Amino acid sequence: MNDHASSKPSTMKLKQTINPIILYFIHFIIMLYTILTYIPYYFLTESRKGRSNQIKAQPVTSSPESAYRSVNSLDGLASVLYPGCDTLDKVFMFAKNKFKDKRLLGTREVLSEEDEVQPNGKIFKKVILGHYNWLSYEDVFERALNFGNGLQMLGQKPKTNIAIFCETRAEWMIAAQACFMYNFQLVTLYATLGGPAIVHGLNETEVTNIITSKELLQTKLKDIVSLVPRLRHIITVDEKPPPTWAEFPQGVIVHTMAAVQALGAKASMESTPQSKPGPLDIAVIMYTSGSTGLPKGVMISHCNIIAGITGMAERIPRLGEEDVYIGYLPLAHVLELSAELVCLSHGCRIGYSSPQTLADQSSKIKKGSKGDTSILKPTLMAAVPEIMDRIYKNVMNKVNEMSSFQRNLFILAYNYKMEQISKGCSTPLCDRFVFRKVRSLLGGNTRLLLCGGAPLSAATQRFMNICFCCSVGQGYGLTESCGAGTITEVWDYNTGRVGAPLVCCEIKLKNWEEGGYFNTDKPHPRGEILIGGQNVTMGYYKNEAKTKADFFEDENGQRWLCTGDIGEFDPDGCLKIIDRKKDLVKLQAGEYVSLGKVEAALKNLSLIDNICAYANSYHSYVIGFVVPNQKELTELARRKGLKGTWEELCNSCEMENEVLKVLSEAAISASLEKFEIPVKIRLSPEPWTPETGLVTDAFKLKRKELKTHYQADIERMYGRK
Numbered sequence: 001m002n003d004h005a006s007s008k009p010s011t012m013k014l015k016q017t018i019n020p021i022i023l024y025f026i027h028f029i030i031m032l033y034t035i036l037t038y039i040p041y042y043f044l045t046e047s048r049k050g051r052s053n054q055i056k057a058q059p060v061t062s063s064p065e066s067a068y069r070s071v072n073s074l075d076g077l078a079s080v081l082y083p084g085c086d087t088l089d090k091v092f093m094f095a096k097n098k099f100k101d102k103r104l105l106g107t108r109e110v111l112s113e114e115d116e117v118q119p120n121g122k123i124f125k126k127v128i129l130g131h132y133n134w135l136s137y138e139d140v141f142e143r144a145l146n147f148g149n150g151l152q153m154l155g156q157k158p159k160t161n162i163a164i165f166c167e168t169r170a171e172w173m174i175a176a177q178a179c180f181m182y183n184f185q186l187v188t189l190y191a192t193l194g195g196p197a198i199v200h201g202l203n204e205t206e207v208t209n210i211i212t213s214k215e216l217l218q219t220k221l222k223d224i225v226s227l228v229p230r231l232r233h234i235i236t237v238d239e240k241p242p243p244t245w246a247e248f249p250q251g252v253i254v255h256t257m258a259a260v261q262a263l264g265a266k267a268s269m270e271s272t273p274q275s276k277p278g279p280l281d282i283a284v285i286m287y288t289s290g291s292t293g294l295p296k297g298v299m300i301s302h303c304n305i306i307a308g309i310t311g312m313a314e315r316i317p318r319l320g321e322e323d324v325y326i327g328y329l330p331l332a333h334v335l336e337l338s339a340e341l342v343c344l345s346h347g348c349r350i351g352y353s354s355p356q357t358l359a360d361q362s363s364k365i366k367k368g369s370k371g372d373t374s375i376l377k378p379t380l381m382a383a384v385p386e387i388m389d390r391i392y393k394n395v396m397n398k399v400n401e402m403s404s405f406q407r408n409l410f411i412l413a414y415n416y417k418m419e420q421i422s423k424g425c426s427t428p429l430c431d432r433f434v435f436r437k438v439r440s441l442l443g444g445n446t447r448l449l450l451c452g453g454a455p456l457s458a459a460t461q462r463f464m465n466i467c468f469c470c471s472v473g474q475g476y477g478l479t480e481s482c483g484a485g486t487i488t489e490v491w492d493y494n495t496g497r498v499g500a501p502l503v504c505c506e507i508k509l510k511n512w513e514e515g516g517y518f519n520t521d522k523p524h525p526r527g528e529i530l531i532g533g534q535n536v537t538m539g540y541y542k543n544e545a546k547t548k549a550d551f552f553e554d555e556n557g558q559r560w561l562c563t564g565d566i567g568e569f570d571p572d573g574c575l576k577i578i579d580r581k582k583d584l585v586k587l588q589a590g591e592y593v594s595l596g597k598v599e600a601a602l603k604n605l606s607l608i609d610n611i612c613a614y615a616n617s618y619h620s621y622v623i624g625f626v627v628p629n630q631k632e633l634t635e636l637a638r639r640k641g642l643k644g645t646w647e648e649l650c651n652s653c654e655m656e657n658e659v660l661k662v663l664s665e666a667a668i669s670a671s672l673e674k675f676e677i678p679v680k681i682r683l684s685p686e687p688w689t690p691e692t693g694l695v696t697d698a699f700k701l702k703r704k705e706l707k708t709h710y711q712a713d714i715e716r717m718y719g720r721k
Helices: 012-017 020-044 048-052 088-099 137-153 170-182 195-204 214-219 257-266 302-314 334-344 372-376 385-400 404-422 428-433 436-442 458-467 544-550 595-602 630-639 646-650 653-669 703-709 711-718
Strands: 057-059 068-070 103-117 123-136 161-165 185-188 209-212 233-236 253-256 282-287 297-301 324-327 349-352 380-383 448-451 471-476 505-510 526-533 551-553 559-569 575-580 584-586 592-594 608-614 623-628 680-683
Touching: 088 137, 088 170, 088 302, 088 334, 103 137, 103 170, 103 372, 123 137, 123 372, 137 170, 137 257, 161 170, 161 195, 170 185, 170 257, 170 334, 209 214, 214 233, 233 257, 253 257, 282 302, 282 334, 297 302, 302 334, 324 334, 324 372, 334 349, 334 380, 372 436, 380 385, 385 404, 385 436, 385 448, 385 458, 404 428, 404 458, 428 436, 458 471, 505 559, 526 575, 544 551, 544 559, 592 595, 595 608, 595 653, 608 703, 623 630, 623 653, 623 711, 630 646, 630 653, 653 680, 680 711, 703 711
Parallel strands: 103 349, 161 185, 161 209, 185 282, 209 233, 233 253, 324 349, 324 380, 380 448, 448 471, 623 680
Antiparallel strands: 057 068, 068 505, 103 123, 282 297, 505 526, 526 559, 551 559, 559 575, 584 592, 608 623
């Protein structure tokens, strides 16, 4: 463990504020209890420390170009969950027959809604929610079958596209299962996409039918329906019929999901699909959130998804009917869709939630009432780093509000448990009496948190291990690999890496000479990450050039994805993400930022001689390094009443803020998104020349060298954890 210094709270204050006798007494009690409870644990279970260091993956051959495979799939990659279940409708049918009347999808009843006026005059929507109402496997199957047949009656044909633009909820999964059964190609769009991106996705896929919610219909679709000329049917998942608008183009009809299901149920003579899907048929066309320009649609076949969830399921021990999963991330994202399909295929219950109702303190939960985790008490949960970081900050803020004794007891227990974890030991006393209240924030029963979408900081990962008393499985994958690539083992408590390849795929490292990464590097091989296996998708919809650039097939017919990410392998076969080939960066919240786009929008300012934008996936905002124009900066300083030498002006916080205001105005004028606009900058008194090593002979930025040169400023602008 190499993250102690950065992640554990300081004990300096503890020793100054607590009587040493009390301190030693507390420490003695904790140690005594832990020793007594750990003795049987030690003899009855294998040490976690030993397991953490065991080999998890290894190269198939001795060549540096060799692919790494999980030790559990050295002889062949896994591709199916259950024998003969090579399409998603077969997987669901298998699960339905096995689990029958077991509860599957749960939704909380809305008891009341009200507006709450804040002290600043703003109005927040608040809800009081009841218990979860559940649909069984049989219920979901019947509703999906009727809905698919109803869509068929509305003219939807097999192997044609149908879009879903909806929040995460039970109806989303029912609609998806209907499409899988009837071989409709499901086009998924994020509910947070802007109008132009939605129009692009709907028109590119030529959909005539779209499934949505009443809220999204009223707030987003209403304004763009006229721009989607092929659209004929809008199906809302809400029980109450939505209003109709005169401005809707003639021929567009709005239905409720219940009405379409009733239509399908009546047409009993045609209640079977016209065409059953095959393993290579497209199941989903998943539009990414978009990086530079318009989003791309990734074509995902039935066998792609099944291979991906097969690999993911293998990393979750004891997965089964006792597990409860809470679904709140966007189902249009491959992480959430894959996680829910894993649960559905193993008899787990899925209770639906949202980021606004997740916990007791969530923004839409009325004070005094319960959030979704308190009612559902999930055992499994997926999260993105931004949410985990938010939990981390909220808990630490609560700790700082404690009395001195309580706070120092918490810090003592935290540091003690961190030390025990590093030795592979458990701490039952701390878990029961110190961290129980923190653990209850997620319901109290969580045994596994799966993190994906962006890198998770070592400090936050260790915090979740300690305070929520559960394993944190950090994963790596892309939409283009069905979200599958790697996931850490639940018993591996190392931080800063993403685990070994899943049993469904293999990973090799390709030399990237420009970046100086080679698979022959010592002590760890490094290079661009290539993922191979049946989980690698079919490519990009109507974008053959991009497909050829990112995908290829080897001499054995296996499909490979070139990720553009740079990784290195540890001796035990676990992967670490260390860099990215392109200047494209995914922020902590999941937005993609093109650093070149930001620089292009700002470098033409007269105030700017050169600029380098910087961001990383551990933070939610962009920063920048700026070489200012000496004449323009001096004039700006004079107007603002700031004095000093050139170096003093460039090192002045006041001057940085004034330049930042100019940059922000220019960024807004250039139509940059809010998350693309630099929040903090560093002014450089020295120009960047080829002699400094910060730019090439053609004066192109050397990002790696610039990052190294400004490392201290990066830490200052982002703040140390």
